[in-house]
Amino acid sequence: MRGTNQSSIYEFLLLGLSRQPQQQQQLLFVLFLNMYLVTVLGNLLIILAISTDSRLHTPMYFFLSNLSFVDICFSSTTIPKMLANYILGSHSISISGCLTQMYFVFMFTDMDNFLLAVMAYDRFIAICHPLHYRAKMTCQLCVLLVIGSSAIAHLNSLLHTLLMARLSFCADNVIPHFFCDVNALLKLSFSDTQLNELMILTESALITVTPFVCILASYVHITCAVLRVPSTRGRWKAFSTCGSHLAVVSLFYGTIIAVYFNPSSSHSIEEDITATVMYTVVTPMLNPFIYSLMNRDLKGALGKVFGWKTFSV
Numbered sequence: 001m002r003g004t005n006q007s008s009i010y011e012f013l014l015l016g017l018s019r020q021p022q023q024q025q026q027l028l029f030v031l032f033l034n035m036y037l038v039t040v041l042g043n044l045l046i047i048l049a050i051s052t053d054s055r056l057h058t059p060m061y062f063f064l065s066n067l068s069f070v071d072i073c074f075s076s077t078t079i080p081k082m083l084a085n086y087i088l089g090s091h092s093i094s095i096s097g098c099l100t101q102m103y104f105v106f107m108f109t110d111m112d113n114f115l116l117a118v119m120a121y122d123r124f125i126a127i128c129h130p131l132h133y134r135a136k137m138t139c140q141l142c143v144l145l146v147i148g149s150s151a152i153a154h155l156n157s158l159l160h161t162l163l164m165a166r167l168s169f170c171a172d173n174v175i176p177h178f179f180c181d182v183n184a185l186l187k188l189s190f191s192d193t194q195l196n197e198l199m200i201l202t203e204s205a206l207i208t209v210t211p212f213v214c215i216l217a218s219y220v221h222i223t224c225a226v227l228r229v230p231s232t233r234g235r236w237k238a239f240s241t242c243g244s245h246l247a248v249v250s251l252f253y254g255t256i257i258a259v260y261f262n263p264s265s266s267h268s269i270e271e272d273i274t275a276t277v278m279y280t281v282v283t284p285m286l287n288p289f290i291y292s293l294m295n296r297d298l299k300g301a302l303g304k305v306f307g308w309k310t311f312s313v
Contacts, residue, residue: 011092012188016082016178029086035285036079042288043068045302053301059122059137061298066146067115071284074108077101078179078280098180099161105179105280106157109256110207112283114149116249117211117218124218128225156207163199167191177273179280212253219246248283248290255279 046068050056081101085091093101126133160182167189177184182200186193229235255275 049301110153120215120218
């Protein structure tokens, strides 16, 4: 019975923007297209500026360039497919394509988790232990942190993809989402999904909450160090920078916790879509502005790329 039902489903249908009126769909299409272009171009400029300016070949900018690359990949996993479905008028996606998309969504989400934590740790060492910064944040350690983050993210996403692949799906193959979200797929399956939800609440919680706790701990120590700075202007500048970072961290982690750490029956698809748009589309788009464009050194590097001598002023 299970094998028959599974073999009868060859594809899913991603509703995406099709549930909205036609005029509103066009506005959403233009909006998402512009947001995607801003995300890709903005993060590419950050990578280009960092790679061409030798002054930015430091751990902080190394992690930032990796974060920009991950954000480009993250947005490219979901938005182009949604835009293509709207243009072509076809909302189908194969089962293998759906599982592949879910795999990369998990992977790049985990990479963002770890890179945000690594960047917070880098700032903690730079502010709280400046004399030992070069000795601790070596090139080998930086590369190891990025490779380790990628390996753990790969294993986690592979686990959830394999768990999803074992499930069977009935005749209802309509996903009321703009990508293959794990919660939407769990609601379509007629198999026992308790193991999947248990792994999301435990194993994924460990991978998501641990970096978040590390970020909070780093910024608690940073705040204590900044409060000891005698200059009011210096304290305000540091707090404003930390505030921007923590705002993005709260947005990113808050939406993930709201979506994935509650049982799938406790929230609606509309709430899932709103939350996932925030961390899959909005947060990667804000990355170049919040983490980069307020940085004087990076502005100078971007000015060199474009040949604008006054860009950094």
